[in-house]
Amino acid sequence: xSRHEQLWNSCLKIIKDNINEASFNTWFSPIVPVRYENKVFxxxxxxxxxxxxxxxxxxxxxxxxxxxxxxxxxxxxxxxLIDKSSGTGTQIPSTAEQKPKQFxxxxxxxxxxxxxxxxxxxxxxxxxxxxxxxxxxIEGKSNKLARTAGLSIGNDPGKTIFNPLFVYGKSxxxxxxxxxxxxxxTKQLHPEKRVLxxxxxxxxxxxxxxxxxxxxxxxxxxxxxxDVLLIxxxxxxxxxxxxxxxxxxxxxxxxxxGKQLVLTADRSPLEMVGIEQRLLTxxxxxxxxxxxxxxxxxxxxxxxxKIYRDGLEIPENVVDFIAENVVDNVRDxxxxxxxLLAHSTLTNMPIDIILAERVISRIVSITPKVMSIEFIRxxxxxxxxxxxxxxxxxxxxxxxxxxxQIAMYLSKNLTKNSLSTIGNxxxxxxxxxxxxxxxxxxxxxxxxxxxxxxxxxxxxRLKK
Numbered sequence: 001x002s003r004h005e006q007l008w009n010s011c012l013k014i015i016k017d018n019i020n021e022a023s024f025n026t027w028f029s030p031i032v033p034v035r036y037e038n039k040v041f042x043x044x045x046x047x048x049x050x051x052x053x054x055x056x057x058x059x060x061x062x063x064x065x066x067x068x069x070x071x072x073x074x075x076x077x078x079x080x081l082i083d084k085s086s087g088t089g090t091q092i093p094s095t096a097e098q099k100p101k102q103f104x105x106x107x108x109x110x111x112x113x114x115x116x117x118x119x120x121x122x123x124x125x126x127x128x129x130x131x132x133x134x135x136x137x138i139e140g141k142s143n144k145l146a147r148t149a150g151l152s153i154g155n156d157p158g159k160t161i162f163n164p165l166f167v168y169g170k171s172x173x174x175x176x177x178x179x180x181x182x183x184x185x186t187k188q189l190h191p192e193k194r195v196l197x198x199x200x201x202x203x204x205x206x207x208x209x210x211x212x213x214x215x216x217x218x219x220x221x222x223x224x225x226x227d228v229l230l231i232x233x234x235x236x237x238x239x240x241x242x243x244x245x246x247x248x249x250x251x252x253x254x255x256x257x258g259k260q261l262v263l264t265a266d267r268s269p270l271e272m273v274g275i276e277q278r279l280l281t282x283x284x285x286x287x288x289x290x291x292x293x294x295x296x297x298x299x300x301x302x303x304x305x306k307i308y309r310d311g312l313e314i315p316e317n318v319v320d321f322i323a324e325n326v327v328d329n330v331r332d333x334x335x336x337x338x339x340l341l342a343h344s345t346l347t348n349m350p351i352d353i354i355l356a357e358r359v360i361s362r363i364v365s366i367t368p369k370v371m372s373i374e375f376i377r378x379x380x381x382x383x384x385x386x387x388x389x390x391x392x393x394x395x396x397x398x399x400x401x402x403x404x405q406i407a408m409y410l411s412k413n414l415t416k417n418s419l420s421t422i423g424n425x426x427x428x429x430x431x432x433x434x435x436x437x438x439x440x441x442x443x444x445x446x447x448x449x450x451x452x453x454x455x456x457x458x459x460x461r462l463k464k
Contacts, residue, residue: 008033010069026257034079044079049221051078126195132180138305140298146289150178154185157228157260162287164261168268169291172329175264179230182262186228193227200236207243223250228260235265238274251282299323318356325360371414373425380407383458392427405437412438
């Protein structure tokens with residue numbers, strides 16, 4: 001082992017005792033000692049960014065260590081690797097002598113220029129919407145996987161297997177809400193973390209400005225200092241080669257240094273076009289989680305939560321009506337509530353089904369529910385806790401017979417199908433059997449209150 005390698009190993013032992021393991025592995029392990037001649041110690045570093053960061057954060061520790069190991073008067077120079085294949089690089093002297101560290105002073109300026117500097121922000125603004133948090137992000141089947149992964153990231157960003165977290169789904173299903181919630185939780189639990197939410201469009205504009213102003217290095221260096229980077233609508237990078245190339249380097253640096261990335265898109269990585277394969281591969285490194293359209297129960301829960309938060313009073317049947325007819329996304333649900341409240345206030349009308357229908361028809365298309373024999377049959381079986389096969393048998397058990405008859409009765413009243421068709425779907429019976437069943441149900445409804453209640457309850461379920 002050469003003398004400069006021995007000296008550097010001694011330096012590393014001292015440095016390792018004075019900083020945490022993550023910082024050591026990130027900033028000192030990649031450094032390679034080149035030579036030590038005439039009191040000049042040359043260290044090879046991977047990039048200019050390394051030089052700037054070490055000079056800003058660790059120069060006093062590094063110079064103290066070099067003095068202790070190699071003696072006083074030791075000068076420091078960096079060799080920045082330009083071409084890895086040929087091993088060529090450029091040599092840069094340390095600026096420590098020209099710019100000594102002033103302890104206890106606020107005069108030291110960051111070498112990184114934020115793209116948000118034009119907003120004159122005193123420090124990095126995470127650009128988060130605090131109302132988009134996990135408390136307001138209601139969990140359902142459609143978003144459970146993505147939400148659970150998001151909670152894990154918020155607790156321990158960069159330390160989970162969900163890196164990157166790639167969330168995809170149609171517009172309005174809650175992707176933006178989720179990534180903001182991750183950011184808000186991270187800042188609450190880890191206030192020291194540098195968190196940034198940015199849309200892909202904003203990122204693209206910043207990059208274009210950086211190219212125009214010849215400040216690409218400042219742009220790259222700024223983003224490489226982020227601990228948790230949240231980028232929305234990443235599909236907008238499609239076809240933008242320069243932006244993709246820059247983001248590729250940012251992604252690599254953040255991922256390699258244990259920082260967290262969360263990305264959203266309107267489609268899965270497999271469906272994306274115009275995105276370089278090397279990026280698509282990295283998108284799939286962690287977890288890809290789809291947020292689907294919210295189901296009825298989730299839509300209803302979201303409505304009730306918002307109604308409660310806003311202090312509104314809306315009848316249960318109106319809430320059900322909205323949840324049944326506004327099915328595509330959460331954004332439309334919120335829009336309907338706002339419109340309902342506005343119409344009610346301005347026209348002095350009560351919030352009821354009539355008003356709800358009028359408002360909803362202006363926002364979404366209300367498709368009349370088409371009742372089918374299969375749907376009626378399945379609903380009746382579900383009500384009586386019977387299998388569909390049970391009512392198709394020749395069983396004479398009372399609960400089976402009544403379920404079969406009720407299914408026939410409701411099918412006759414709620415559909416336009418013939419008696420023969422109804423009988424064919426429900427137990428392979430003929431039209432005479434269906435007629436008998438309908439008469440039997442009507443007779444029982446006149447004489448048996450409990451039976452009548454069951455039929456009415458089933459009918460109510462069908463109309464929801």
